Amino acid sequence: MPPNGGTLHHHVAVIPSHLIAAFSCFALLAPASAYAVSTAPVAPEAPASARQGDFFADLPKGGELHNHLSGAVTTEFLIELAAGDGLCITTDTTTAVPPPCGPGTRPAADAVTDAALRRQVIRAWSMQDFPADGNGHDHFFATFFKFGEATLRHPGRMLAEVANTAARQNQFYLETMISPASRPARELADRIGYDADLDRMHDKLLADGGLDAIVRKARADADATDTEFRTAAHCDTPRPDAACSLPYRWISQVARAGTPQRVFTQMALGMRLAERDARFVAVNLVQPEDDPVALRDYRLHMRMLNYLKTQYPKAHITLHAGELVPGLVKPEDLTFHIREAAQTGRAERIGHGVSVLHEDRGESLMRYMAERWIAVEVPFRSNEQILRVSGDAHPFATYRRHGVPVVLATDDPGVSRIEITDEYRRAAEMYGLGYPELRDLARASLEHSFLPGRGLWNRDVRAGYRPTGPCAGERQGAEHAGARCAGFLAASPKAQVEWRQEAAFHRFETAHARATRPGSH
Numbered sequence: 001m002p003p004n005g006g007t008l009h010h011h012v013a014v015i016p017s018h019l020i021a022a023f024s025c026f027a028l029l030a031p032a033s034a035y036a037v038s039t040a041p042v043a044p045e046a047p048a049s050a051r052q053g054d055f056f057a058d059l060p061k062g063g064e065l066h067n068h069l070s071g072a073v074t075t076e077f078l079i080e081l082a083a084g085d086g087l088c089i090t091t092d093t094t095t096a097v098p099p100p101c102g103p104g105t106r107p108a109a110d111a112v113t114d115a116a117l118r119r120q121v122i123r124a125w126s127m128q129d130f131p132a133d134g135n136g137h138d139h140f141f142a143t144f145f146k147f148g149e150a151t152l153r154h155p156g157r158m159l160a161e162v163a164n165t166a167a168r169q170n171q172f173y174l175e176t177m178i179s180p181a182s183r184p185a186r187e188l189a190d191r192i193g194y195d196a197d198l199d200r201m202h203d204k205l206l207a208d209g210g211l212d213a214i215v216r217k218a219r220a221d222a223d224a225t226d227t228e229f230r231t232a233a234h235c236d237t238p239r240p241d242a243a244c245s246l247p248y249r250w251i252s253q254v255a256r257a258g259t260p261q262r263v264f265t266q267m268a269l270g271m272r273l274a275e276r277d278a279r280f281v282a283v284n285l286v287q288p289e290d291d292p293v294a295l296r297d298y299r300l301h302m303r304m305l306n307y308l309k310t311q312y313p314k315a316h317i318t319l320h321a322g323e324l325v326p327g328l329v330k331p332e333d334l335t336f337h338i339r340e341a342a343q344t345g346r347a348e349r350i351g352h353g354v355s356v357l358h359e360d361r362g363e364s365l366m367r368y369m370a371e372r373w374i375a376v377e378v379p380f381r382s383n384e385q386i387l388r389v390s391g392d393a394h395p396f397a398t399y400r401r402h403g404v405p406v407v408l409a410t411d412d413p414g415v416s417r418i419e420i421t422d423e424y425r426r427a428a429e430m431y432g433l434g435y436p437e438l439r440d441l442a443r444a445s446l447e448h449s450f451l452p453g454r455g456l457w458n459r460d461v462r463a464g465y466r467p468t469g470p471c472a473g474e475r476q477g478a479e480h481a482g483a484r485c486a487g488f489l490a491a492s493p494k495a496q497v498e499w500r501q502e503a504a505f506h507r508f509e510t511a512h513a514r515a516t517r518p519g520s521h
Contacts, residue, residue, distance in 0.1 A: 055512055055515055056421050056424055056425045056428075057169075057170070057421055058170065058508055058511060058512065059170060059421075059424060059438060059442070059508060060170050060171075060172070060439075060442055060501050060504040060505055060508055061169060061170050061171050061408075061420050061421070061424055061442050061445070062171060062172065062173070062407070062441070062442035062443060062444070062445030062446045062501060063171060063172060063173030063174065063175065063445045063446050063449050063497070064166055064171055064173070064174045064175065064176070064409060064410060064420060064445070065175050065318075065349065065377055065407055065409055065445055065448065065449060066175075066318075066351050066377035066379060066407075066409035066410070066411055067162070067174065067175065067176045067177065067409065067410060067411070067412075067413075068176070068177045068253075068286070068411065068412050069151075069155070069158055069159065069162060069176045069177060069178050070144065070147075070148070070151040070158070070178075071143075071144065071411070071412025071413075071414055071415045072158075072162045072165075072176065072410070072412060072413050072414050073151070073158045073161055073162060073414045074161065074165075074414045075121070075122045075125045075126045075128070075147070075414060075415075075417075076122070077158075077161050077414075078125060078147050078150045078151065078414070079108065079111050079112065079118065079121060079122075079125075079150075080112070081150050081151070081153070081154055081157070081158075082096050082108035082111070082147075082149070082150040083107075083108045083109040083111065083112050085108075085150070085153055085154075086099045086107070086108075086109075087099060087107075087108040087149055087150060088100070088101035088102075088105035088106065088107060088108060089105060089106050089107075089108050089110075089111065089117075089121060090104060090105050091104055091105060091106060092104065093124075093146065094120060094121055094124035094125070094146055095145065095146045095149075096108060096146065096147055096148070096149040096150045097149055098149060108150075124143070124146055125143050125146055125147040125415075126143060126414065126415050126416070126417055127139070127140060127143075127385050127415060127416055127417055128417050130385070136385045136386055136387075136388065137288075137328070137386050137387070140382075140385055140386050140412075140415060141288060143415050144415075154228065154232075155178070155225045155228070156224075156225040156226065156227065156228025156229035156230075156231070156232055157228060157229075157232040159176070159225070159229045159232075159243075159248075160229050160232035160233040160241065160243050161232075162174070162176065163229075163233070163242075163243035163246045163248060164233065164241050164242055164243040165413075165419065166243075166246060166420070167241075167242030167243055167245070167246045168242060169419055169420050169421055170504065171246070171420060172246070172247075172446065172497050172500055172501050172504075173246070173247050173248065173445075173446060173449055173451065173497050174246060174247070174248040174249075175248065175249050175250070175251055175281065175282075175449065175450060176248065176250065176251070177250075177251045177252075177253045177284055177286065178250060178251075178252070178253060179252070179253045179255070179266075180218035180221070180222070180250070180252050180269065180270070180273060180280070181214045181215075181217045181218040181221065181269065182255075182266070184213070184214045184217055185214055185262070185265050185266055185269050186258075186262055186265075188205065188210050188211065188214060188265055189259070189261040189262040189264070189265035189266075190259075190261065190262070192204045192205065192210075192261065193261055194259065194260045194261040194264070198264070198303070198304060198307040198308075199307070201261075201264055202264075202268060202307075202308070202311060205264075205265060205268055211265075211268060211269065211272060212272075214269055215269065215272055215273055215276060215277075218269070218273055219273075219277055222250070222277075222279060229243075230244070247451070247493065247497060249279060249280070249281045249449075249450060249451065250279055250280045250281065251270075251280075251281060251282045251283065251284050251318065251450075252266070252269065252270025252271075252273060252274070252280060252282070252283045252284070253266075253270075253283075253284060253285075253286045254266040254267050254270060254283055254284065254285050254286065255286060255287050256285040256286065256287050256289075256291070256293075256294040256297070256301060257287045257288075257291040257293045257294050258293070260297065260300065263297070263301060263304065264304050264308075266283075267283055267304055267305060267308055268308055268311075270282070270283035270315070271283055271308050271309075271311070271312035271315035272312060272315075274312065274314065274315035274316065275312050275314050275315055278452070281315075281316050281450035281451075282315065282316035282317060282318050282348075282450050283305075283315065283316075283317055283318075284317075284318050284319060284320065284351070285301060285319055285320055286320060288323075289320060289321070289322075289323045289324055289329075289337065290324060290328050290329050290333075295329065295333055298333075298337060298340065299340060299344070301345070302340045302341065302344035302345035303344060305317055305319075305344075305345040305346060306344050306345065306346060309346050316348055316450045317345060317346050317347050317348060318347060318348060318349040318350075318351065318377075318450075319341040319345055319347040319349075319350060319351060320351040320352060321337045321338045321340075321341035321342075321345075321347065321350050321351065321352070321353060322337050322338040322341075322350065322352055322353040322354050322355040322356055322359075323351070323352035323354060323355075323383075323386070323387070324337065324354065324355040324358075324387075325354065325355065325387045325388070325389060326358070328387070331358075334355045334358035334359070335358060335359055335360045336359065336360060337355065337359075338350060338353055338355065338356055338359055338365060339359055339360070339361075339365050339368075342365070342368065342369060342372075342374055343368070347374065348374060348375075348448075348450075349374065349375045349376070349377055349407075349448060350369070350374060350375070350376050350377065351376075351377045351409075352376075352377070352378075352379070352382075352383065353376040353377075353378075353395065353399070354383055354387055354389055354394070354395060356395050356398070356399070357395055357398065363402070366398070366399065366402035366403075366404050367402065369399075369402075369404045370402055370403035370404045370405075373405060373448075373459050374404070374405070375404070375405035375406065375407055375444065375448040376399050376404055376405070376406050376407070377407055377409045378394075378396055378406055378407065378408055378409065378423075379408075379409045379410055379411035379416075379423065380394070380396075380408075380423050380426045380427070380430075381410075381411075381416045381418045381422065381423065381426070382410075382411035382412065382416055385416060390430070391430050394430075396427075396430075396431065397431055403462050405444050405447075405448060406441065406444065407441065407444045407445040407448055408420065408423045408424060408427060408441055408445065409423070409445075410423060424438055424441070424442075427441065435512075435515060435516045436464075436518075439505060440464065440465055442501065443457060443465045443498070443501070444465075446494065446497055446498045446501060447459075447465075447494075447498070449494060449497075451493045451494035451497060452492070452493055452494065453491060453492025453493050453494040453495055454469060454488075454492050454494065454495060455492070455494045455495055455498055456468070456469070456471055456476065456495050456498045456499065456502070457498070469488060470484040470485050470487070470488040471484075471485040471488055471489070471495070471499075473485075476499070476502035476505075477499055477500070477501070477502025477503030477504070477505065477506050478503070479503070481499075
């Protein structure tokens with residue numbers, strides 16, 4: 001049982017306040033050069049397997065839109081951070097704790113040199129070797145409590161590791177989730193308490209500059225972390241890492257198992273940040289959807305988001321919804337979560353969406369999502385590990401048949417022990433997708449990103465991705481674009497990243513001519 005008698009929570013486990021507060025630090029955007037108007041993009045360096053001609057490693061894979069920073073870092077890197085910071089590991093629960101290392105603990109540095117301890121830590125902090133007949137749900141969420149202490153001190157180094165992995169996997173953009181200024185946000189929420197009148201509650205947060213002081217704190221933390229990121233990724237040296245040219249944005253996490261005042265305050269903070277700092281784009285609710293408090297307050301949370309969207313119309317909303325299966329919750333709770341997220345919570349993307357076939361009027365819900373261009377973020381491995389849902393039991397193909405946009409994601413690749421290449425490979429193997437379908441999944445992940453500006457493509461999933469706008473008459477991704485197209489790219493960070501990916505697709509199709517010709521699988 002976690003501290004304070006809570007349950008283990010989704011992606012941000014219930015952990016001591018000093019742990020949660022430290023999640024407020026994180027890095028920022030790629031350098032301005034990542035948004036240069038140049039139409040002669042430089043692709044991320046390919047991994048060794050790609051250079052040897054592996055189809056899935058070489059495949060351009062768009063952006064990562066559903067990614068939790070603390071869960072995305074590899075377990076080996078977390079061990080390195082823990083050792084470097086002099087942390088300890090408890091011998092009974094394999095949990096990282098602050099020094100000094102007293103009875104019942106071992107120095108985390110031992111996990112660097114002691115192979116047996118290293119294997120034990122990796123298994124405790126990830127899904128490595130987790131038995132198929134075990135409780136994947138509980139083991140998965142328990143990992144965040146166990147390694148939480150190791151994630152607190154070097155968010156910039158963590159981002160560099162995650163961004164480098166994304167670039168080496170031939171991705172072109174990253175949105176990752178963090179909890180900005182979580183400690184002061186909790187303190188403000190607890191001080192003012194909850195008011196069921198949301199307009200009045202919002203006024204209380206703004207009174208005396210309370211919320212704006214936390215916004216400034218979050219931005220200052222971000223500035224400091226950006227400095228660490230640039231150092232870790234060698235961005236200001238003659239040999240910068242691939243991460244330095246990868247654009248990225250931040251999604252503010254909201255801990256849905258908290259008190260109503262804490263949830264509302266985190267929402268308001270994330271949306272106010274999104275309107276005041278272009279480095280932040282959206283909010284998302286995290287922690288297990290089946291948590292008792294999250295279930296009890298689900299509709300309340302959607303109403304909160306609905307209200308705050310009127311106050312912060314430029315802020316984006318993407319929500320974990322439908323990360324549920326029969327038996328995990330009572331039948332009633334399977335019938336409305338995705339619809340509430342899309343309609344009341346105003347979600348522009350849905351994370352997981354596994355329970356859609358159990359929703360009341362599920363067919364009309366999917367039509368609604370298709371008509372309004374609401375995408376579903378699908379992390380195959382995470383769904384299999386936590387919910388035991390895969391293959392024909394997964395709604396991936398059902399969403400696609402109904403014209404709902406779908407993007408592939410990793411969720412927590414460090415915990416799951418995967419990379420985005422694995423997810424594209426699984427899509428091809430489980431559902432028989434060929435190159436055109438995989439290419440459209442990659443395009444969708446950039447088109448549905450929260451990067452500002454118009455994209456290159458029409459918004460008709462069934463018709464495929466057809467170019468529209470000033471660049472429609474150009475060869476997509478060409479080294480040189482006409483004046484109108486170049487002007488359009490200069491004004492749209494989203495279109496610039498999509499243009500880079502199209503250039504990568506042209507190179508890929510040349511290298512894999514047989515596999516990418518029409519009709520190939």
